[in-house]
Amino acid sequence: MDSGTRIAVSQAPLTRLGQLVLAGEVVDDEPTMPSPLRVMDAYVLSVVVEGHGRYRHADGREELISPGAHTVVPPGRPHWYGTAAGQRWTEVFAVFTGPLFDTLADSGVLGEDGPRYPRPAPSMAALRTLLRPAPRSRLAAEHQLVALADWLLDVAGPDDAAGPSPAIAAALDRLADDLTARTDMRTVAGEVGLPYDTFRRRFTAEVGQPPLAFRNGRRLQAAATLLRMTDMTIREIARTLGYADEFHLSRRFRAHFGLPPSDFRRS
Numbered sequence: 262m263d264s265g266t267r268i269a270v271s272q273a274p275l276t277r278l279g280q281l282v283l284a285g286e287v288v289d290d291e292p293t294m295p296s297p298l299r300v301m302d303a304y305v306l307s308v309v310v311e312g313h314g315r316y317r318h319a320d321g322r323e324e325l326i327s328p329g330a331h332t333v334v335p336p337g338r339p340h341w342y343g344t345a346a347g348q349r350w351t352e353v354f355a356v357f358t359g360p361l362f363d364t365l366a367d368s369g370v371l372g373e374d375g376p377r378y379p380r381p382a383p384s385m386a387a388l389r390t391l392l393r394p395a396p397r398s399r400l401a402a403e404h405q406l407v408a409l410a411d412w413l414l415d416v417a418g419p420d421d422a423a424g425p426s427p428a429i430a431a432a433l434d435r436l437a438d439d440l441t442a443r444t445d446m447r448t449v450a451g452e453v454g455l456p457y458d459t460f461r462r463r464f465t466a467e468v469g470q471p472p473l474a475f476r477n478g479r480r481l482q483a484a485a486t487l488l489r490m491t492d493m494t495i496r497e498i499a500r501t502l503g504y505a506d507e508f509h510l511s512r513r514f515r516a517h518f519g520l521p522p523s524d525f526r527r528s
Contacts (some may be wrong), residue, residue, distance in 0.1 A: 273395065274402045279359010281380035281405060284392040287352040291344055303333040303358040304371070305415070307342065310385065312350025315340040316376050331383075331416050334364055337375040338374050353385065353419040355392060361410055370417045380430040383415035384437035390483055395492040404489040425467045432464060436476045440483050446472050449511050481517045484510060488526045495522050 267288065273281040282303055291312070298319060307330075314326040319339040322500060326332070326342060334340050344350050358413065367369050397403035431453045435443065449472065450460035464472045480502050487498045499510040501507065514522045 268411050273461075274289050274399045276359070276399050276403045276406065277314070278406045279357060281358040281392075281402070281409065282358060284355040287350065289349050289351055291347065291349050292342075292352060294341055294343040298341050299357070300337060301334065301337050302336050303337060303356050304366075306355045306357070306387065307332040307334075308353045308388065309376075310349065310353065312344060312352075312353040314342060314344040314348070314350055316374075317376065324375055327378075329378050329382060331379055332374070332376045333371045333413070333416070334374045335371065341372055341377075349421065353388060353392070355409065355525050357409065359406065361406055365410060365413060366367070370414060372417065377416065380425070380427075380434070382434050382437070383412055384440065384479065386438060386440045387486075388412055388478070389485060391486050391490070392439075394487075396490060397492070401490050403493075404486075408486050408490075418435040426463065428455055428460075429464055429467045432460070432472065433468070433475075436472060437479055440480050441501060443503055444476060446476075477513065478517070481486050481514055484514060484522070485518065485525060488522055489494075498522075501516075 267286045272283070289507050292314075298317065308327055309328055309330045309332075311328055313328075316324045316326055316330075316332060317340065320325075332342060362371070383416040387498050391405060391412065394405075396405050435449050435452065446461070447457045453460065455463070461471060464475075468475055470478070484502055485494055488495075488499070494499070494507075495510060497508040499505075499507045502510070504510040504513070513522055514525070518525060
Protein backbone atom coordinates (compact mmCIF):
# COMPACT_ATOMS: atom_id res chain seq x y z
CA MET A 262 0.00 0.00 0.00
CA ASP A 263 1.38 3.43 -0.91
CA SER A 264 2.23 5.80 1.91
CA GLY A 265 0.56 9.17 2.35
CA THR A 266 -2.69 10.70 3.53
CA ARG A 267 -6.02 9.68 2.02
CA ILE A 268 -9.06 11.87 2.63
CA ALA A 269 -12.27 9.84 2.60
CA VAL A 270 -14.88 12.46 3.48
CA SER A 271 -14.38 16.19 3.41
CA GLN A 272 -17.01 18.68 4.53
CA ALA A 273 -20.06 16.40 4.57
CA PRO A 274 -23.46 18.16 4.73
CA LEU A 275 -24.34 20.01 7.93
CA THR A 276 -27.29 18.20 9.55
CA ARG A 277 -29.55 18.39 12.58
CA LEU A 278 -27.24 15.97 14.40
CA GLY A 279 -23.95 17.57 13.45
CA GLN A 280 -21.34 17.27 10.75
CA LEU A 281 -18.48 15.01 9.77
CA VAL A 282 -15.99 17.74 8.87
CA LEU A 283 -13.09 15.59 7.71
CA ALA A 284 -12.06 11.94 7.70
CA GLY A 285 -9.18 10.00 6.23
CA GLU A 286 -6.14 7.86 6.83
CA VAL A 287 -2.42 8.46 7.22
CA VAL A 288 -0.72 5.38 5.73
CA ASP A 289 2.87 4.69 6.80
CA ASP A 290 3.64 8.39 6.88
CA GLU A 291 4.77 11.07 9.31
CA PRO A 292 1.71 12.91 10.69
CA THR A 293 1.65 16.67 10.31
CA MET A 294 0.74 18.31 13.62
CA PRO A 295 1.49 21.88 14.74
CA SER A 296 3.47 22.07 17.95
CA PRO A 297 3.65 22.48 20.83
CA LEU A 298 -0.17 22.36 21.19
CA ARG A 299 -3.22 22.87 19.01
CA VAL A 300 -6.87 23.65 19.78
CA MET A 301 -9.70 22.41 17.56
CA ASP A 302 -13.29 23.66 17.44
CA ALA A 303 -14.55 20.11 16.79
CA TYR A 304 -14.09 16.59 18.18
CA VAL A 305 -11.08 14.66 16.89
CA LEU A 306 -10.85 10.86 16.72
CA SER A 307 -7.51 9.18 16.04
CA VAL A 308 -6.96 5.42 15.89
CA VAL A 309 -3.35 4.31 15.43
CA VAL A 310 -3.08 1.03 13.55
CA GLU A 311 0.70 0.75 13.23
CA GLY A 312 3.61 2.70 14.67
CA HIS A 313 4.29 4.59 17.89
CA GLY A 314 4.12 8.16 19.08
CA ARG A 315 3.14 10.38 22.00
CA TYR A 316 0.12 12.35 23.21
CA ARG A 317 0.80 15.65 25.01
CA HIS A 318 -1.80 17.16 27.38
CA ALA A 319 -2.27 20.86 28.05
CA ASP A 320 -0.48 20.53 31.41
CA GLY A 321 2.61 19.10 29.74
CA ARG A 322 2.02 15.44 30.63
CA GLU A 323 2.85 12.97 27.88
CA GLU A 324 1.52 9.48 27.20
CA LEU A 325 2.86 6.86 24.84
CA ILE A 326 0.74 5.94 21.82
CA SER A 327 1.03 2.35 20.58
CA PRO A 328 -0.87 0.35 17.97
CA GLY A 329 -4.51 0.05 19.04
CA ALA A 330 -4.62 3.49 20.68
CA HIS A 331 -8.03 5.20 20.36
CA THR A 332 -7.86 8.93 21.11
CA VAL A 333 -10.86 11.27 21.25
CA VAL A 334 -10.17 14.95 21.90
CA PRO A 335 -13.09 17.31 22.69
CA PRO A 336 -13.37 20.81 21.20
CA GLY A 337 -11.33 23.53 22.84
CA ARG A 338 -8.84 21.14 24.49
CA PRO A 339 -5.17 22.09 23.90
CA HIS A 340 -3.27 18.97 22.85
CA TRP A 341 -0.65 17.48 20.56
CA TYR A 342 -0.07 13.97 19.27
CA GLY A 343 2.24 12.49 16.68
CA THR A 344 5.46 10.62 16.06
CA ALA A 345 9.03 11.63 16.71
CA ALA A 346 10.67 13.49 13.82
CA GLY A 347 11.27 11.16 10.90
CA GLN A 348 9.14 8.32 12.29
CA ARG A 349 5.93 7.06 10.66
CA TRP A 350 2.63 5.52 11.61
CA THR A 351 -0.69 4.47 10.12
CA GLU A 352 -3.68 6.33 11.56
CA VAL A 353 -7.40 6.55 10.79
CA PHE A 354 -8.85 9.92 11.80
CA ALA A 355 -12.11 11.82 11.84
CA VAL A 356 -13.10 15.38 12.77
CA PHE A 357 -16.74 15.89 13.70
CA THR A 358 -19.07 18.17 15.61
CA GLY A 359 -22.68 18.56 16.65
CA PRO A 360 -25.29 17.96 19.37
CA LEU A 361 -25.21 14.17 18.91
CA PHE A 362 -21.60 14.06 20.06
CA ASP A 363 -22.13 16.74 22.70
CA THR A 364 -24.68 14.38 24.26
CA LEU A 365 -22.17 11.52 24.24
CA ALA A 366 -19.56 13.78 25.84
CA ASP A 367 -21.97 15.07 28.51
CA SER A 368 -22.89 11.45 29.32
CA GLY A 369 -19.24 10.51 29.83
CA VAL A 370 -19.17 8.17 26.84
CA LEU A 371 -16.29 9.95 25.11
CA GLY A 372 -14.20 10.02 28.30
CA GLU A 373 -11.13 12.17 28.92
CA ASP A 374 -8.71 13.17 26.21
CA GLY A 375 -5.72 10.92 25.69
CA PRO A 376 -5.13 7.45 24.27
CA ARG A 377 -7.28 4.48 25.32
CA TYR A 378 -6.95 0.82 24.46
CA PRO A 379 -10.49 -0.62 24.52
CA ARG A 380 -11.02 -4.36 24.83
CA PRO A 381 -12.49 -5.70 22.78
CA ALA A 382 -11.26 -3.25 20.19
CA PRO A 383 -14.03 -1.88 17.96
CA SER A 384 -13.88 -3.08 14.36
CA MET A 385 -11.51 -1.07 12.17
CA ALA A 386 -13.25 -2.55 9.13
CA ALA A 387 -16.52 -1.03 10.37
CA LEU A 388 -14.90 2.36 11.00
CA ARG A 389 -13.32 2.46 7.54
CA THR A 390 -16.62 1.38 6.00
CA LEU A 391 -18.69 4.10 7.65
CA LEU A 392 -16.12 6.84 6.96
CA ARG A 393 -15.41 5.92 3.34
CA PRO A 394 -18.55 6.97 1.42
CA ALA A 395 -19.50 10.58 0.78
CA PRO A 396 -23.13 10.99 1.93
CA ARG A 397 -25.59 11.45 -0.93
CA SER A 398 -28.01 13.56 1.13
CA ARG A 399 -28.46 15.15 4.54
CA LEU A 400 -30.39 12.09 5.67
CA ALA A 401 -27.53 9.84 4.56
CA ALA A 402 -25.13 12.15 6.42
CA GLU A 403 -27.23 11.75 9.57
CA HIS A 404 -27.12 7.96 9.23
CA GLN A 405 -23.35 8.25 8.92
CA LEU A 406 -23.15 10.30 12.13
CA VAL A 407 -25.35 7.81 14.01
CA ALA A 408 -23.11 4.97 12.78
CA LEU A 409 -20.05 6.87 14.05
CA ALA A 410 -21.73 7.48 17.42
CA ASP A 411 -22.52 3.76 17.64
CA TRP A 412 -18.88 2.94 16.91
CA LEU A 413 -17.74 5.35 19.64
CA LEU A 414 -20.01 3.54 22.11
CA ASP A 415 -17.96 0.42 21.40
CA VAL A 416 -14.80 2.40 22.21
CA ALA A 417 -16.32 3.37 25.57
CA GLY A 418 -17.18 -0.26 26.29
CA PRO A 419 -19.84 -1.59 28.67
CA ASP A 420 -20.86 0.11 31.91
CA ASP A 421 -19.48 -2.92 33.73
CA ALA A 422 -15.85 -2.00 34.31
CA ALA A 423 -14.82 -5.66 34.57
CA GLY A 424 -15.55 -6.31 30.88
CA PRO A 425 -15.10 -9.67 29.20
CA SER A 426 -12.39 -12.12 30.18
CA PRO A 427 -9.12 -11.94 28.20
CA ALA A 428 -9.99 -14.98 26.06
CA ILE A 429 -13.44 -13.66 25.14
CA ALA A 430 -12.06 -10.14 24.56
CA ALA A 431 -9.54 -11.62 22.12
CA ALA A 432 -12.35 -13.51 20.38
CA LEU A 433 -14.41 -10.32 20.09
CA ASP A 434 -11.42 -8.57 18.51
CA ARG A 435 -11.04 -11.43 16.05
CA LEU A 436 -14.74 -11.58 15.10
CA ALA A 437 -15.17 -7.82 14.71
CA ASP A 438 -11.92 -7.07 12.90
CA ASP A 439 -12.58 -8.31 9.36
CA LEU A 440 -16.21 -8.58 8.37
CA THR A 441 -15.36 -9.86 4.90
CA ALA A 442 -13.60 -13.10 5.92
CA ARG A 443 -15.15 -16.52 6.34
CA THR A 444 -14.55 -17.29 10.01
CA ASP A 445 -14.84 -20.75 11.58
CA MET A 446 -15.87 -20.56 15.24
CA ARG A 447 -13.93 -23.69 16.18
CA THR A 448 -10.81 -22.05 14.76
CA VAL A 449 -11.46 -18.91 16.82
CA ALA A 450 -11.93 -21.06 19.96
CA GLY A 451 -8.57 -22.71 19.31
CA GLU A 452 -6.88 -19.34 18.74
CA VAL A 453 -7.99 -18.09 22.19
CA GLY A 454 -7.05 -21.37 23.88
CA LEU A 455 -10.49 -22.76 24.72
CA PRO A 456 -12.33 -25.97 23.81
CA TYR A 457 -15.18 -25.10 21.45
CA ASP A 458 -18.03 -25.95 23.84
CA THR A 459 -16.39 -23.94 26.65
CA PHE A 460 -15.75 -21.03 24.28
CA ARG A 461 -19.34 -20.94 23.06
CA ARG A 462 -20.75 -21.14 26.60
CA ARG A 463 -18.46 -18.44 28.03
CA PHE A 464 -18.91 -16.14 25.01
CA THR A 465 -22.70 -16.36 25.31
CA ALA A 466 -22.59 -15.68 29.07
CA GLU A 467 -20.21 -12.70 28.80
CA VAL A 468 -21.45 -11.07 25.58
CA GLY A 469 -25.15 -11.97 25.77
CA GLN A 470 -25.36 -13.86 22.47
CA PRO A 471 -23.54 -16.80 20.85
CA PRO A 472 -20.39 -16.02 18.84
CA LEU A 473 -21.95 -16.81 15.47
CA ALA A 474 -24.94 -14.54 16.23
CA PHE A 475 -22.55 -11.75 17.23
CA ARG A 476 -20.57 -12.17 14.02
CA ASN A 477 -23.68 -12.30 11.82
CA GLY A 478 -25.14 -9.22 13.50
CA ARG A 479 -21.97 -7.23 12.83
CA ARG A 480 -21.96 -8.26 9.16
CA LEU A 481 -25.62 -7.35 8.69
CA GLN A 482 -25.11 -3.99 10.39
CA ALA A 483 -22.25 -3.34 7.96
CA ALA A 484 -24.60 -4.26 5.10
CA ALA A 485 -27.17 -1.78 6.40
CA THR A 486 -24.51 0.96 6.55
CA LEU A 487 -23.46 0.29 2.95
CA LEU A 488 -27.09 0.33 1.79
CA ARG A 489 -27.73 3.68 3.45
CA MET A 490 -24.53 5.41 2.48
CA THR A 491 -23.35 4.04 -0.87
CA ASP A 492 -24.64 3.25 -4.35
CA MET A 493 -23.25 -0.30 -4.21
CA THR A 494 -25.64 -2.92 -5.54
CA ILE A 495 -26.91 -5.65 -3.25
CA ARG A 496 -24.76 -8.11 -5.20
CA GLU A 497 -21.66 -5.95 -4.60
CA ILE A 498 -22.44 -5.65 -0.89
CA ALA A 499 -22.97 -9.40 -0.62
CA ARG A 500 -19.62 -10.03 -2.31
CA THR A 501 -17.86 -7.46 -0.11
CA LEU A 502 -19.15 -9.06 3.11
CA GLY A 503 -18.51 -12.64 2.06
CA TYR A 504 -22.07 -13.86 1.42
CA ALA A 505 -22.59 -16.58 -1.19
CA ASP A 506 -24.78 -14.27 -3.29
CA GLU A 507 -27.29 -11.42 -3.00
CA PHE A 508 -30.15 -13.85 -2.33
CA HIS A 509 -28.36 -15.27 0.71
CA LEU A 510 -27.74 -11.74 2.01
CA SER A 511 -31.35 -10.72 1.34
CA ARG A 512 -32.75 -13.68 3.29
CA ARG A 513 -30.49 -12.99 6.27
CA PHE A 514 -31.13 -9.23 6.09
CA ARG A 515 -34.92 -9.64 6.06
CA ALA A 516 -34.85 -12.07 8.99
CA HIS A 517 -32.70 -9.62 11.01
CA PHE A 518 -34.27 -6.24 10.12
CA GLY A 519 -37.79 -7.29 9.11
CA LEU A 520 -37.64 -5.97 5.54
CA PRO A 521 -35.57 -6.74 2.42
CA PRO A 522 -32.44 -4.69 1.58
CA SER A 523 -34.14 -2.85 -1.29
CA ASP A 524 -36.94 -1.60 0.98
CA PHE A 525 -34.42 -0.72 3.72
CA ARG A 526 -32.48 1.43 1.25
CA ARG A 527 -35.64 3.35 0.28
CA SER A 528 -36.90 3.81 3.86
